[in-house]
Amino acid sequence: MRVEQANVDIQQFSSWREVPERFASKTTLRNQGLVPGPLRANVYQRSSKSIIELYYIDEATPRKVATEKQMAAIEKARAAQIANRTCAGFKAVMNRKRDLSGGLCSYCRHELFLDNAKSRALQRMSHWIQHKNDYAVLEQ
Ligand SMILES: [Zn+2]
Numbered sequence: 001m002r003v004e005q006a007n008v009d010i011q012q013f014s015s016w017r018e019v020p021e022r023f024a025s026k027t028t029l030r031n032q033g034l035v036p037g038p039l040r041a042n043v044y045q046r047s048s049k050s051i052i053e054l055y056y057i058d059e060a061t062p063r064k065v066a067t068e069k070q071m072a073a074i075e076k077a078r079a080a081q082i083a084n085r086t087c088a089g090f091k092a093v094m095n096r097k098r099d100l101s102g103g104l105c106s107y108c109r110h111e112l113f114l115d116n117a118k119s120r121a122l123q124r125m126s127h128w129i130q131h132k133n134d135y136a137v138l139e140q
Contacts, residue, residue, distance in 0.1 A: 023040065023054040
């Protein structure tokens, strides 16, 4: 059976046994590092009850390999993405940027809170000592 589709003849096969060796699926081509050409046929795959699209192997083209410049750009983007979710405190990399607040992870934020509380307590105690005559001790 032949079906006319967008001015291209699409052959229909009812099982893989009927498919000539010239054809391959998109997955097969991709696994061989190839990009499929135009759609040339369909085959009904009984096991998955689905239609698999088939392409001529000789019309497939090699997948473009990224240039050194493209690879550098990808690497740069990846590094920026990691830096974006790295804690400024202990340099821990979070799974998501939203795990950071003000550039810090929850552990570092808690540490910062404790440090601030400690320094406020020390300021208050030194103020009491410096101005001990301003205070009356009612009980000891
Ligand atoms: Zn941290």
